Amino acid sequence: MAYLEGTNLVAAYGVVPILHECSVEVEKGELSVIVGPNGAGKSTVMRVLLGMLEATAGEVKLDGQDISMLSTQERISLGLAFVPQNKNVFPSMTVEENLEMGGFLRLDDINKTIEEVYSLFPILYEKRKQLAEELSGGQRQQVAFGRAMMTQPSVMLLDEPTAGVSPIVMDEIFSNILDVRNAGMAVLMVEQNAQQALNIADKGYVLVSGRNEHTGTGSELINDPEVRKKFLGG
Amino acid sequence: MSDSIDIINAFALMTNFVILPALSYGSQLALGALAVTLVYSILRFSNFAQGDSMAFGTMIVILLTGFMIGKGWTISGIPTALLVIPIAVIGTSIYMLTMDRLVYRHYRRIKVKQNIVGITASIGVMFITGGIVRFILGASPQRFEDGERFIFSVREFKAFTGLEQGIALKTSQFLTITIAILLVAFLFYFLQKTKTGKAMRAYSDNTELALLSGIDPDKVVQITWLLVAALTTIAGALYGLDKGFAPQQYHLLLLPIFASVIVGGIGSPLGAIAGAFLVSFSEVLLTYAYKKFLIYLLPLSMHPNSLVQLIGTEYKYAISFVILVTVLLIRPTGLLKGKVIDGD
Numbered sequence: 001m002a003y004l005e006g007t008n009l010v011a012a013y014g015v016v017p018i019l020h021e022c023s024v025e026v027e028k029g030e031l032s033v034i035v036g037p038n039g040a041g042k043s044t045v046m047r048v049l050l051g052m053l054e055a056t057a058g059e060v061k062l063d064g065q066d067i068s069m070l071s072t073q074e075r076i077s078l079g080l081a082f083v084p085q086n087k088n089v090f091p092s093m094t095v096e097e098n099l100e101m102g103g104f105l106r107l108d109d110i111n112k113t114i115e116e117v118y119s120l121f122p123i124l125y126e127k128r129k130q131l132a133e134e135l136s137g138g139q140r141q142q143v144a145f146g147r148a149m150m151t152q153p154s155v156m157l158l159d160e161p162t163a164g165v166s167p168i169v170m171d172e173i174f175s176n177i178l179d180v181r182n183a184g185m186a187v188l189m190v191e192q193n194a195q196q197a198l199n200i201a202d203k204g205y206v207l208v209s210g211r212n213e214h215t216g217t218g219s220e221l222i223n224d225p226e227v228r229k230k231f232l233g234g
Numbered sequence: 235m236s237d238s239i240d241i242i243n244a245f246a247l248m249t250n251f252v253i254l255p256a257l258s259y260g261s262q263l264a265l266g267a268l269a270v271t272l273v274y275s276i277l278r279f280s281n282f283a284q285g286d287s288m289a290f291g292t293m294i295v296i297l298l299t300g301f302m303i304g305k306g307w308t309i310s311g312i313p314t315a316l317l318v319i320p321i322a323v324i325g326t327s328i329y330m331l332t333m334d335r336l337v338y339r340h341y342r343r344i345k346v347k348q349n350i351v352g353i354t355a356s357i358g359v360m361f362i363t364g365g366i367v368r369f370i371l372g373a374s375p376q377r378f379e380d381g382e383r384f385i386f387s388v389r390e391f392k393a394f395t396g397l398e399q400g401i402a403l404k405t406s407q408f409l410t411i412t413i414a415i416l417l418v419a420f421l422f423y424f425l426q427k428t429k430t431g432k433a434m435r436a437y438s439d440n441t442e443l444a445l446l447s448g449i450d451p452d453k454v455v456q457i458t459w460l461l462v463a464a465l466t467t468i469a470g471a472l473y474g475l476d477k478g479f480a481p482q483q484y485h486l487l488l489l490p491i492f493a494s495v496i497v498g499g500i501g502s503p504l505g506a507i508a509g510a511f512l513v514s515f516s517e518v519l520l521t522y523a524y525k526k527f528l529i530y531l532l533p534l535s536m537h538p539n540s541l542v543q544l545i546g547t548e549y550k551y552a553i554s555f556v557i558l559v560t561v562l563l564i565r566p567t568g569l570l571k572g573k574v575i576d577g578d
């Protein structure tokens with residue numbers, strides 16, 4: 001039994017079905033990656049895991065406890081953190097305020113966690129008084145990542161963390177993600193850059209039309225000729 | 235009256251009839267405009283009930299003032315209205331929270347296009363609120379100012395300075411400007427420095443991410459209404475102390491208040507304040523009769539015969555309207571870059 005599990009999830013936007021009995025899981029200290037074509041329901045899986053979209057069937061379990069009925073806020077307080085793909089910062093607030101808002105629910109001293117984020121992303125310390133909207137795409141991604149870290153989560157969900165950033169920044173972000181994983185966090189990530197993502201993944205899911213098409217370890221999927229042909233460009 | 239050029243008396247004249255009235259009127263508008271800005275930023279609709287809500291808050295102030303004077307619970311020299319404002323703020327808060335619970339919350343929950351639906355709903359609230367005020371207080375104008383009328387009067391000023399033109403500082407003007415400065419300072423401190431204020435800004439900036447950070451949306455909305463109630467009641471009470479209370483007058487205040495918000499840049503608190511003073515000074519400067527002022531400044535041969543009034547005071551609301559239309563046509567984002575109102 002994995003730390004966070006979504007089992008046989010079924011979900012729809014209005015009457016449009018998106019997920020058909022889709023299952024994903026992630027273990028502490030591991031990185032699971034969801035890849036697949038556009039419209040496969042990759043982001044929807046995350047929304048369901050977070051309770052931002054209600055599943056019509058299936059269940060979400062955190063550390064063995066069924067959290068399917070809990071609100072997003074309750075799931076956040078249990079240790080889930082989410083970095084959305086777009087609109088993932090508070091644009092008219094400073095970098096530091098963004099981080100403070102990440103730690104909104106915490107009653108203890110958050111300054112230590114802020115220091116940790118700064119040591120992970122030194123550039124954010126330099127820019128701590130700047131508004132998030134003034135930052136570059138990569139830096140903004142770091143703010144978003146840092147904001148999510150502020151709750152000291154046990155599971156981090158990332159929706160296309162490398163969308164729209166340069167290859168150099170992409171490598172940086174991936175190495176940050178590995179750092180967090182190595183520190184013992186469970187990381188679940190949706191990625192467009194399937195090849196690179198599966199390279200570093202402990203577990204991989206290929207989603208097609210809301211169904212699990214292929215599941216395996218990262219290297220299994222990369223070496224699967226069918227997956228290569230269909231999703232990794234040969 | 236002297237026939238030489240007299241700049242000091244001309245300045246005294248302008249201070250008494252233009253600068254002081256425009257500053258206090260601008261402060262009243264600014265508080266109203268900040269209330270509209272808060273509702274727009276957090277609840278995402280333009281609150282058409284603002285003017286009538288100010289009348290509602292002022293109504294409570296008037297009722298309480300009457301009660302206090304009846305009981306003899308007054309402090310000499312200080313307007314009784316000032317003493318009852320805190321209680322009136324609580325009353326208005328309860329009213330606004332009730333309206334939110336009965337009207338606005340429903341539309342927030344079903345996630346409709348909030349601005350256009352909110353506007354429509356707030357027009358309903360506007361009529362209800364206006365109706366309640368007229369039902370309780372009647373539609374006729376009232377004055378509720380007591381205590382000292384002047385900090386210093388024209389006569390005292392003349393005796394002190396020896397100038398021909400006097401300047402009077404009305405208690406209501408002094409209170410308006412002082413209280414407005416204090417209230418704005420508090421509001422900015424609250425929004426910039428406190429955890430709750432920051433959470434409100436975060437909610438306004440990116441609602442979904444605020445929810446993902448664990449910020450409670452209901453609490454943000456409630457605190458917004460409390461702040462709006464305070465701004466609204468105080469703005470209404472100060473306007474009433476200054477110019478007297480009349481429900482219709484308050485209802486019409488919506489136009490200069492909206493003009494202030496839009497000129498300044500929708501959603502920008504600083505812009506709302508700047509816009510309020512731009513509107514108030516435009517109104518006062520354009521409706522002032524400059525005859526006496528020009529007589530002080532021009533040689534005898536050039537003295538005007540007419541009043542030299544650009545626009546009659548009965549058209550003062552047209553000025554807000556023209557400012558509003560001009561800004562929307564030329565610079566819809568306002569002076570300080572704000573949002574453009576769309577259907578969302």
